[in-house]
Amino acid sequence: MFPRVPRLFTIRAATGIALSLLVLSAGVLTARAEEHAAAPAPASATPSVKILTLDEAIHYALQRQPNVLAARATLNAAVVGREAANSQMSALMGPIITVRRKQADLGVAAAQAAVDEAELSTVHAVTRCYLTVIYAQDQLKVASDFADRMKRLRESTENSLKTGAKFVTASDLDKIDTYALVAQARKVEAEHGIARAKATLREAIGAPADCCLDFATDTLDNYYQGVQKYCNAHGAQLGCCCCVEAALNHRPELVGAKLFAQLAHLEIDAQNLTLHMNAKTFAAIADIHSKGVAVTTINGSYHPGDLAQEMPAFLVGHRSQRVTQAAQLAHRARIVADKVHGLIALEAEDACIRLNQESGQVALYRQAVEKANKTVDNSSTAYRNQQTGVDGWLESEGIAAQTKMQLNESLFRYASALASLQKATAGKLWSCLEKPAAVAPAAEQIKAPKQAE
16 A cells, blocks of 8 residues: 555546537537537526645536536537538538548547546646645644743743832833734634635635635645655656656647647648638638637746637648648647647756755755754743743743744745646656655545555
C-alpha cells in the first residue's frame, strides 16, 4: 500500500482547443433542439452540499463547474457534427465530403481535448483556492495562539505588579497590549481572508451559496511532510527534464495545437476538390476563433499572449490560389504548434525549479521556527525567575509569531508550486521521479497524508 501524500489533483489530460465541426444538417440540428425543448427544466433549488476535503471539492467541481460543462457541450456538438458528416445525405456534397469527414473526426478529438483542458484548469483552480483557505486558516491559528499567549502574559504581569514585584512596571502592560492589538489585527485579516477564499472556492467548484466548506483537519504542513516522506521513502527527487518530457507528451494545449495543424493541412485537399471561386472552409461551420490557444505566464516576468488560430470561413480565388492560401495557413498552424511546444516546456521547467526553491526555503523556515520556540522558552523561564523584565519575553514571542507566519507563507508557496507543477505536467507529476524504481501513487493521486491503515 502506498503512502498517502497530498492530492493536488488527478486529471485525464490529452488535448486542448475547442472545435465543433462539421456539416451540421438542418434536420439533425432541429431534431436535437426539439429534444432539448421537450426535456423537463432542472429544479431551481439546489440542495446544500458539505465539502470537507480537496478530493470532494475536485469531484464536485468536475460535475458542476460551468467551464467543464460548456466544454462537454461543445464535445456533444462535435459528435453530432461527425454524425452528420457521415450521414447518407452528406454524400450530396461530392468528393469533398471525404476530407470533411476526416476533419470531423479531428474535430471530435479536439473537442475532447477541450474537455480535458477544462478539467485540468478547473482542478488546478480548485486546488489553488483550497490551498488559499487552508493558508488563511493556518495564519488565523498563529494569530489566535499569539493573542492567547499575550492574554496570559498580561494576566501574569498584572498579578506581579499587584504583588509589588520589582522587575515589573506599569509600562509593561502597555507593551503587552501593543503586541496583543497587533495579534488581533492579524486575526481580523485572517478571518476575512478565510471568508474571501471560501467564496472564491465556491465559485471555482460551481457550488451554490449555501454550500458549507470546512477544512479543520487540513494544514499546509501536512502537504509538505507528505511529499517529503514519499520522496524520501523512494530515495528519489523530481527531475526537471522528466517534468518537461511529461508536459510535452500529455499537455492538452500542445496536442490541441497539433490537431489544428492537421485540420489546416486537410483544408489544402478540400480546396483542391472544389471549383467554386468562393469556397467554404471547415471554419465556416465551427468558430475556431472563439478561443485562443492557452499559453503560460512565468512568474510575472514573462507574459506571452494567447495564440490565435487562423482560418477564414471562406477562401476566395481560383483553385490554385485557394490551395496556396490553405497551404500558408497550414504552415502558420504548424508554427503556432511549435510556439506552444516551447512555452509548455518552459512552463514545466520553471514550475519544477520553483518547487525545488520553495522546498529549500520551507526547510530553512522550519528550522527557524524551532530556534524561535527555544528562545521563547528561555525568555519566559528567565522572566518567571525574575532574572529579566518582560521586554525580552515579548520580543521573543513576537519574533516567534512572525517566523511562524513566514513559514506558513513559504508552505503556501510550496503547495502552490506543487499544484502548478501538477498542472504543467498534466497530472503526471509522480511519474517524474528520477529513479525508475520509484512507483507513483495509485491512480497518480495525491491525497492528504493520514495514519497508515
